[in-house]
Amino acid sequence: MRSPRVAGERPWQSAHALLLLPITLIAVITVVDVQAPTDVHLGPTLVIAPAITPSFAGPLTTAAIGALATGAQILIGATHGGIATTNHVVQIITLFVLSVLCVLYSALRKRRQAQLAQVRTVAEAAQHVLMWPLPEHIGPLRIASLYLAAEDEAQIGGDLYAATRGEGAVRVLIGDVRGKGLPAIGEAALLLSAFRESAHRNIPLAELAGTLDQSVSRYAADLEPPEEAGERFATALVVEIPDRDPVTRMTSCGHPPPLLLSPGHVVTVPSLHPSPPLGVHAGAEHTLDVFSFEPGDTLLLYTDGVVEARDARGRFYPLADRVARWTEDSPEALMHHLRRDLLAHAGGRLDDDAALIALHRTPVDRRRHHGRGATVGTLRHGPDTQAGQRTG
Template sequence: MTAATITTPPAESGRARRRSVLWLVGPLVLIVAIPVADHFLPPDIHLAHLLIVAPAVTSAVAGPRLTALIGGLAVAALVIAGAERGSLATESVLVELASLAALCVLLALFSLLRNRHELELLRVRSVSDATQRVVLRPLPDRAGPVSIASEYRSAEADTRIGGDLFAVARVCDSTRLVIGDVRGKGLASISDTAIMLGAFRAAAHRQAPLPELVAYLEDAVRWGLAEFSESSRSEADTGERFVTAVVVDIPDNEPVIHVISCGHPPPLLLRNATATATALSVPDPALPLGLGGLSASSYVQTTFPFVHGDQLLLYTDGVSETRDAQGTFYPLAERAAAWTDQAPEAVVEKITADLKAYAAGPLDDDMALIVVQRDRTPAVTTAR
């Protein structure tokens, strides 16, 4: 689809046409009823001025052609009403005719301009949606021996990308994931999100060890943020821009996961056998990306057991820091522990629905959520 091409789903288009037809019933009834009523009413009661309601209602729900048609019928109805009373040539009726005709023209023009504005908005939205899907690609349902489910909500309405991010990549013998949170939220943080995701996709497919991957991300993010700040002439906040992230490597043939945390909330290990949700806190988390400037040797991966049936819950602070009406943070680990027997898709759906019900109002921060489950027993049981 190009920016100039807009498609509307057939069902939605059909519903819109039916709504327009239903809305036109009232104006048409009004146009017919007023001349008939004028014929039977006393001479001192005149309803013709109500005919303007018909094109006014039509212009609110229909296009310029239907508005012009209803306006023309309204003018014709006024002529008929005036002829029935024998007052068509009077000054009062002529003024009413001229006023009604002028208002109908203005309403048709208004409808035309509104339609053009809506089409332009639809074009912009289609381009925005396409851009967002390129930057924040949907995660696959499967990657190697693991199944994946995810959810993303932006803090800004009608926006599918913001300051939270996630991505997955396959190497020859493992699956790598990243989840992160750019400082800021909504549309203002999209450039930093694109920098981070571009760096991960460029490097994650390499066979480099996890510490080297994170060191590459640090260099790429720090360079990208500095270059963007220089080009946008906003160097004042360069040192305040960063990305918190967790990078995970899940080997295909070992019952473990390797984790490096860069100032991000720890993942949760969901274990069905014990119905528990355990935070995988690393002993020495690194600084957020864009602040450290560290070498690969400075990043230390921590290894945790991850056996068949285990699930890994990755999230951003838009989930864990959601508050209820009393200001209490959402108890993510406690709630997630109740759903350890569910499939990843069900866990994501339940947490998302529960989070919306828990919040005191609309979510005011970007939110990203990933659940990964190991579906296949590793062939090798020794951790490297």
């Protein structure tokens, strides 16, 4: 996340202010050297001015500062025995050559910055294509999300999330592809595409997890290098939150369980029955777990990069303990607190990608859904799974 500029500050104003530094250095060094005894030589320090200019200015400005410094060196030589002396000639030539090198460095630096800006733009575009921004409101939920990539200058990695609106329910996916970098991004794109294609069909949640499992297994079979056989997999948690019933349905594929935040600083961890990660055992049975999710509660989904973040003493990030302070905050405020606290715990840098989603259930109009109830428990996927979740 980029740091916003101070209100009213403009880049050209900042550069002009910094430009006073090398100009002032040249003026001070020239005046002091002219006034100093002949055995004191401060002229060689003029190279400092063109050397620091590329850090905030382009090659043209650097060339101007270099020319100004060279002119100052000529002036110093003229006042100390003439510029034809061997010592002054060597100093002038040396300063000119070093100024040229500073100009070349500035040109290369500017080119590198342009390339980096283009790469960052492509990364941002890829992030929006692969992981569409989650809506702030969807169905009965308020949503906020946070993504922290471990790779330098990256905005996306192997962690992923998505949400879609189905018939009378919201379905959410959060997952973690093994590894980092471009291979992990490719597998994350595959998993997101499979979820978006299948989630809206209103198939049972466990069946949806099986579909995702088949997609990852096919990808591994077709594209997995021989030396990485059996090492391509992804953990995932598929969540369904019905509009009417105050429950949440989950199917875990080797993914960490979410946290349920209730008013009064109460944090509970649902007890899931996870199946193997996606791509490990194609055709594995997937368990459906159902838990209470009342209006006012917040469900916090996360990847293992959050809880495995270590501090300087090697201690893991205590997510459940930390979020207990913010159970009554809005999803947006919760993400703000977690981002600041997690980076502070890890010393400002994570070793693995980290993703979080906060799902806050807003109050519903009970008059519209009077008489609806829910059976809370653990159900296994079968022909009558969806029908057996509700009573009444």
